[in-house]
Every structure is written in structure tokens, then in C-alpha cells.
Amino acid sequence: TTLSTTFLGQTFASPLFNASGVRCFDKDELNSLLASASGSLVTKSCTREARTGNPEPRYVATPLGSINSMGLPNKGYGYYLDYAKAHDYSKKPLFMSVAGLSLDDNIAMVAAIRDAALPAIVELNLSCPNVPGKPQIAYDFDAMDRMLAAVSAEYDRPFGVKMPPYFDIAHFDLAAEVLNRYPAVAFITCINSVGNALVIDIEREEVVIKPKDGFGGLGGDYVLPTALANVNAFHRRCPEKRVIGCGGVRSGEHIFMHLLAGASLVQVGTALQEEGPGIFARLNAELAAILERKGYASIDEVRGRLKTL
């Protein structure tokens, strides 16, 4: 059996890589992902200028996952563009996550990435929560439409979008309708954290993260079924596009679920944060064992095979 697959014309030895934001803040963290058994790596969502982000504690792990309100801390897009310029693409493909605080910022950043003419793949973060006062673009369908019209006009190459979870069938329909207007949107990464959850410590009778009165994005075991639903909903509605699964992955079985639901590649967030880059060797082995046991020769044969009753 093989874990290798092709995606946007590039070869991935494994379908697994980090979720943007997790262990990808600077070149040391990115190089540890490069040295891992991941099939790729994606940079922390970047803004035009560097940001320190929200006050700490801003990420906390819980028995069932994690909560975060990082506030988009990043080195600024130039830093990640320099990393992308120096990257050896024969080792593994590289994604750049872009999360401008305005449409103009996104245009400026993707124009610079375009001009660098690199094999790097852009993942446009439309679901950046945790920046107080800013609405989540992907929950405002007109804003999302305007953003995609502007970015696809500026960035003359295939790119992808990072989406928040939706919880209403009508919202799946509306979001897919917008995305399907843009053939340049070649893939959809589902999901970002489940926004504005609240974790409480009963001993201290307190919230656990400092920003936003303790409200933050949820990751981990809590979100797996919602992630699978979003992967499958967009897989069904956007047949011309690929889907990258993200959310709740901690084992080979979870990866297999995402593949059945329609994912082409699979990102790991909370579990990577907690276990470290060594997780990719474990997950590759667990996934390969499932494929062997079930008689699949490649992960491509699994994609979208989920049966309904």
C-alpha cells in the first residue's frame, strides 16, 4: 500500500501535515515539520505586518482537545515568503497560509507571493477567529464573495481557502455556491476551530484563557464529527474542487474517516501541538495498517467512498 498522492500537480509522500497555526510560527518550528514524516507543511497564517497576538494564556489543552485565542501572532508575510523562497520543494510541498486583516492586505500579500513565482500553495484563511472586533469573513457570504473576487483577480494561480465550520445545511449550500463561482479556488480546507467556545476551571472558578473573557476556538476530539460533516458537505457540493480535512485527528482511524468523507489531504492541529512532530510517523503507520487490513492499494481509492444507509 502507498500513502503517496498528488495534489495540485505536486507529489506528497504522505497526505498528512500540520494545521496552520500549529508548530509553524518560525523557521525553527517549520524546519522541525520539514524533518518530520509529514507529507507537507503550512506556515502560520500571516498578516502584512508582524503581530505579537493576544496576551497569554491564549492556548490551553484540555482532556478532550484545546481552546485558543492566539490573536494571529505571526512574523509578517515577508518572513514566510523568505522561508518559501529558500524552501527545497523536492523535499516536500509547502503551503503558505494568508490571513490579511483587510481585503487590501490580502491583495498586497498574494501579489507578492505571485511575483515570487514559487511552487508554494496559498491557503487563504477566511475563518480567522479571535481577532476581537473583526467579523469572521466566511460567516458573511457577501464579504467572502468580494474577497474571493478580488484575490482570484490578483492571484492568477490555483489557491485554497480555510473555512470555519458551518452547522446548517442552508449555510453549506450558500458557502458552496459562493466558492463554486471561483474556479481558481482549487481546494477547500475544512475546518478551522469551532469558534467562541468557553472552557471553565471549576477549582479556580475561572476561564482558562485570558483573551476575550475566555472565549476561544475549539479543537481536538470535540470537533471531529463536525469536521467530517464539513469535509463531506463541501466534497458533495464542489465536485470540481479538492477538500483538505482538518479537525479532530489523533489516530489513523480519524484520518481514514476524513478520507472516506472526501478529503485528499489531512491536517493535524491539537494532537500535533500536544504530541509534537513525531506524531506524523505514528499516524502514517496507523493509516498504512488500516489500508493494508482493508485491502486498499492507495489513499486515492478511499477518497469519498463513504456510504449512506
Ligand SMILES: O=C(O)c1[nH]c(=O)[nH]c(=O)c1Cl
Ligand atoms: O487566533 C489565531 O491566531 C487563530 N486561531 C485559530 O484557531 N484559527 C485561526 O485561523 C487563527 Cl488566525
